[in-house]
Structures are given as structure tokens and as C-alpha cells.
Amino acid sequence: MADAVERMPGIDWVEAVSENLCPGHLPESLLRLRARGVTVVPHGVSLGLGGADRPDENRLAELAARAEALGSPLVTEHIAFVRAGGGLTASPLLEAGHLLPVPRSRDALDVLCENVRIAQDALPVPLAVENIAALISWPHEEMTEGQFLYELVERTGVRLLIDVANLHTNHVNRGEDPARALDELPVEAIAYVHVAGGFERDGVWHDSHAHPVPDAVLDILGDLASRVDPPGVLLERDEDFPAAHELERELTSIRTAVAKARATATVLPPPPNPVTAATATATATDVSEADAAASETTGTRTSSAAGTSGVSDAARQRVGLAQAALLSALVAGTPVPEGFDRARLAVQSRALLAKRADIVAKVAPELPEILGAAYRPAFVAYAHARPMTGGYRRDALGFAEHMLLDHAPGDPRTRRLLTQWWLDRSGAKPPSGRRLARLVRAARLRAPARFAGPSLPRPVTRSVPGRG
DSSP, X not given: OHHHHHHOTTOOEEEEEGGGOOTTSOOHHHHHHHHXXXXXXXXXXXXXXXXXXXXXXXXXXXXXXXXXXHTOSOEEEESSEEEEEETTXXXXXXXXXXXXXXOOSHHHXXXXXXXXXXXXXXXXXXXXXXXXXXXXXXXXXXXXXXXXXXXXXXXXXXXXXXXXXXXXXXXXXXXXXXXXXXXXXXXXXXXXXXXXOOEEEXXXXXXXXXXXXXXXXXXXXXXXXXXXXXXXXXXXXXXXXXXXXXXXXXXXHHHHHHHHHHHHXXXXXXXXXXXOOOSSSSOOOOOOHHHHHHHHHHHHHHHHHTOOOOOOHHHHHHHHHHHHHHHHHHHSOOOOXXXXXXXXXXXXXXXXXXXXXXXXXXXXXXXXXXXXXXXXXXXXXXXXXXXXXXXXXXXXXXXXXHHHHTTOOSXXXXXXXXXXXXXHHHSSSXXXXXXXXXXXXXXXXXXXSOOOOTTSOOOTTSOOOOOO
């Protein structure tokens, strides 16, 4: 996809998932785009600003490092929680591996506002936060999405990344009116806009980022563009990448929707923004220093005016207990909290399980190669009994370890390959690539299956799984 984007005319900026980037080893495609003057915005997915805990300092530092390495004018994250439990709730820490909606309550808003201010103080550039797609609704919510976002902006000065595909998802899944959301949210705070595709199954819309953009999403984009001149619009595509001409056709549809809305309505001018519009397209231009400085000043002034008093531990604990109960029901099979739709939670639980299996297969592609058709049923059985407590790479190691401790797979050769894969990745450092070291590893794989002795690399805190 990066190669196709490089050849497309009129692309002034792109977005990259922050967690997929290493500041010291940026992909060549991004380096070439930057050399051409194309802006790259890091888009974070794991910070969990809507979670009950304060943002993790290491994750904030990593996001800041990527912004600096890319020379980005801003960074973006989500209004969501991605983990719950831990010390705040005296319960096991669980990872969702997915963006989950925060309750639109006063407690949750207070926590989110303070977390956003903490992130703003730690980042070298302005922050924009995105509304998310959701399959489920919290019971007894106190605000609509537009009201929630309006107050968030008013109290923190944060910019908004409005995803019109997510507004469509929430319309199908939660009965929320996209037009009402646009009526209520502060469109003048928009940093830029996301557009993406998805699919509907059994009355539930799945925001896949792997399908063409439907007309309903383009209609919401047009409604937004009739209210404010969006500083930039970005087409999200995460997998099942089509041919370049199909991507260009989608971009043309997006440009047409924006241009048509501008021609038929009186719209507000684009707000001062670190990403400024170049044309009536799904792109954005380079950042002027004046715009970036204005955005930083505005955010700082609003944040200061909101006051610096912290959120009470009691409020964080209330939010934490509610989020932990929901996440535990989704991934650990505990009872569904009162007021939630059981059928919809079952859909969300299955979706999380499927996503977990898919992403582990991507971050550790050797596992499905080694296990073949047995990979998915074996992983699903493992995941049903073991909620994720770390990232996907740790999950891949845990799955392989579980298989080996369970004396699986049964085929000796497959078991040896899986054992060596686990050994190569669970040690304190990667295996040596020298010829002698490779010969030693090969000899070990040819040896009769038995417990691996202490000379093999292994983590300090746990023993090597037996090979059966």
C-alpha cells in the first residue's frame, strides 16, 4: 500500500499507527514520503486515555519519540479504554486488544479530561483525540456523544479527530443519530477527519477498515463538510488492500463528496490547525509554524483556564470498577454487568476473540505456518481460558508456551519447530546468527525429544516448556 500511495498524485499527508513504528528504523516508504514533503501523523491505539488509570509515562514517551522522529505537527489517539483492572480495583489486569467505549458519565468525563491534560503536557506537539466505533452501549449514560465531546474540548482545549465511519457504526449499532452528533459537537475544534469502510452482519456494523467506503459514510462526510471546511480527510485502510486504481477511485469519491457539500452550503472556514487544507481532497498539506504555534497556545490557554485540580481517587476507582467488570465479562467469561445487552456483549466477545487470533497470526506469522490448519482452533481454545494480560507479542509467546506445556502439537517435527520458535523469541536476546550457533541449534532439533537443558536460552522467570 505504501508503494501505491507514493505514486498517487495529490497526497499531501499520511497517517501511520504509532505502535507499528520504531523511531530509529522508520520504513523506507515513510522516509521517501517525508523527503518529498509529505506530512506523517502518528496515530496511537494503545494509550487508553479513557481508562481509569493515569496515562502510562513510557507509552507517552514512546508516542512523543515517534512524533519527533517523524517531524509530525500533531499526534492522535482515541477516546477509549483498552485495559482495566490492576491495583486501582484490586483485580487482575486485563487487556482488551481493542478500543472500547467509555461511559458518558460525569466521573468518566472527569477522568478523561485529566488524562488528556497529562498527555498534552507530556507530548511535544498538539494532541487530537478520536471518537470510536462501538458495538455496545453503557446503561444509564448521562450525555450524548456530541455533548461529551463538546465538554471535553471546552475543558481541555484538545483537538478532535472526527471519524464519520464511526458515527455511522454507532448509528447502526447503538441507534445514535449522526446529524445530532454533528449538531452538538464543536466542529471548529476538528483537526481532521477519518473515512473508512466496513460491513454489516446480523444487524451489527463492523468497522473493518478492510472494505470500500459505503455511501452512508460519504453522506455523513458531506453533512460534516456542509457545516465546516474540514482541514483534511483521510481514508483508513488497514488490510485487504485493493489495487492502486481502486484506492484512487475511493479517494475521488471522498473528494467529490466534500466538494459537493461545499458547493451547496455555506460552511464555516477551516479552524486554525496544525494540518491545513490544500485542496478539496482527501489530503492535507504541510504545517505552517504559525498554525502549529497557534494551536499549541490555544490548547495551553484553555487547559489552564479549566484548572489543575486532580480527579479524586474515588472517581477513578468507580470508573475502574465499571470498566473492569465489563472487560472481564467480555474476555474472561464473568457475569454480564447489570444493564448491558447480553446478546450484544456476546457479539463483542466473539469479535474480540477473532481479532486476537488474527493479530497474533500477523505479529507471529510463523505460528500459523508451523501449526497449519490447527492454529486457529488451538488458539481459540487457549484464548477462551486465558484472557490477554499483555500485548499481542506476549500473547503469541504465551500461546506457544501453553501448547508445549500441554504436550502439543502431537507431531514430533511440528513440536520441535514450535519449541525452537519459542526458544528463539523468549530469551533475553535474539539467537546468534553465526554459523556455529546455527549448527548447534539444528543439532538440538535433530536430537530425540526430551526436556531442554539449562544451556538453551530461556527467560529468567520461567522454565522452558517440555517437549513431550
